Amino acid sequence: MKLISENVFLKDYYFYRAGGTARYLACPETAQELSGILEWRRKKGVSYTLIGAGSNVLFSDDLFDGLVIVLAGLNRWIVRSRQRVICGAGVPLHCLIEFTALSGLAGLENLYGIPGSTGGSCLMNAGAFGSDISDNLEKVEVLDSEGRVLTLSRGEIEFGYRKSSLDGYIVLSAEFLLKYADPLSLKKKIDLTASKRDEKQPVESCSCGSVFKRPENNYAGTLIESCGLKGLRIGDAEVSEKHANFIVNKGNATSLDIYRLIKYVKDTVYNQKGILLEEEVKLINF
Numbered sequence: 001m002k003l004i005s006e007n008v009f010l011k012d013y014y015f016y017r018a019g020g021t022a023r024y025l026a027c028p029e030t031a032q033e034l035s036g037i038l039e040w041r042r043k044k045g046v047s048y049t050l051i052g053a054g055s056n057v058l059f060s061d062d063l064f065d066g067l068v069i070v071l072a073g074l075n076r077w078i079v080r081s082r083q084r085v086i087c088g089a090g091v092p093l094h095c096l097i098e099f100t101a102l103s104g105l106a107g108l109e110n111l112y113g114i115p116g117s118t119g120g121s122c123l124m125n126a127g128a129f130g131s132d133i134s135d136n137l138e139k140v141e142v143l144d145s146e147g148r149v150l151t152l153s154r155g156e157i158e159f160g161y162r163k164s165s166l167d168g169y170i171v172l173s174a175e176f177l178l179k180y181a182d183p184l185s186l187k188k189k190i191d192l193t194a195s196k197r198d199e200k201q202p203v204e205s206c207s208c209g210s211v212f213k214r215p216e217n218n219y220a221g222t223l224i225e226s227c228g229l230k231g232l233r234i235g236d237a238e239v240s241e242k243h244a245n246f247i248v249n250k251g252n253a254t255s256l257d258i259y260r261l262i263k264y265v266k267d268t269v270y271n272q273k274g275i276l277l278e279e280e281v282k283l284i285n286f
């Protein structure tokens with residue numbers, strides 16, 4: 001099939017820029033292309049995994065013996081009607097927020113700088129500075145496992161901390177209901193959000209953002225730092241000096257380097273603090 005490539009290095013498809021190869025890889029741009037690809041995979045009987053912009057995933061160095069569907073190019077359009085904005089799954093979140101801010105529509109500013117796609121961010125219920133993407137979400141259009149297009153209203157979806165019941169669906173687009181506001185003040189707000197991120201996070205390095213979820217009444221970064229793990233390295237994987245909950249690829253880290261460092265940090269925090277950290281990053285093919 002024309003849309004499917006074979007034996008593709010995954011490095012260029014996820015933010016860590018580490019290892020892994022896909023037996024098959026496809027980058028659909030429309031729902032029709034996506035349906036054709038899913039039909040092909042059903043007939044072929046191969047397993048599949050989905051990624052969006054790849055900002056919260058780590059593939060193992062091994063061959064993924066199935067189909068990787070990259071959704072970062074899917075439905076790259078935005079439609080606005082008054083306070084409602086419908087956004088395709090592949091639109092980068094920062095583009096959506098620049099669009100809504102310029103249009104004088106408020107609600108998404110705190111999420112500015114999260115480097116994911118809109119679809120991946122809905123699935124993850126991405127959030128920052130006290131806001132989550134689900135706060136302003138009205139509806140999501142999805143493809144279910146049988147290939148049917150469904151519209152799920154906000155009330156039909158469960159959202160939790162960096163998780164949602166959208167797992168198992170393919171997000172095609174999302175509809176937001178926002179509030180009118182002054183575009184100039186929204187622009188200032190997103191600029192401020194971006195500078196807060198630059199100050200606190202190693203945004204210049206390859207990473208997946210926060211490796212671990214925030215444990216109850218604590219912060220993963222604080223726990224990791226207080227175990228003396230900042231700067232610890234395995235190969236080219238390093239616990240960031242700037243933010244201890246970020247593990248960065250300093251250049252040529254393998255996925256195994258990153259994975260081993262994640263496990264080492266998790267074990268050390270558990271042994272020293274008695275707190276079991278849970279990965280926020282999605283580990284694929286380990």
Ligand SMILES: Cc1cc2nc3c(=O)[nH]c(=O)nc-3n(C[C@H](O)[C@H](O)[C@H](O)COP(=O)(O)OP(=O)(O)OC[C@H]3O[C@@H](n4cnc5c(N)ncnc54)[C@H](O)[C@@H]3O)c2cc1C
Binds near residue numbers: 114118170171172202
């Ligand atoms: C520097 C940096 C900073 C970050 N800061 C934050 C932050 O402040 N807050 C935060 O919440 N996250 C943060 N992240 C993590 C990440 O950006 C978010 O989780 C983002 O929402 C993931 O979107 P994505 O498109 O990259 O998804 P991916 O990483 O590609 O995939 C994540 C999950 O979503 C699924 N998925 C992706 N697209 C779809 C789709 N269309 N339909 C169904 N499933 C899909 C994948 O199968 C996978 O399970 C940060 C990451 C980095 C690198």
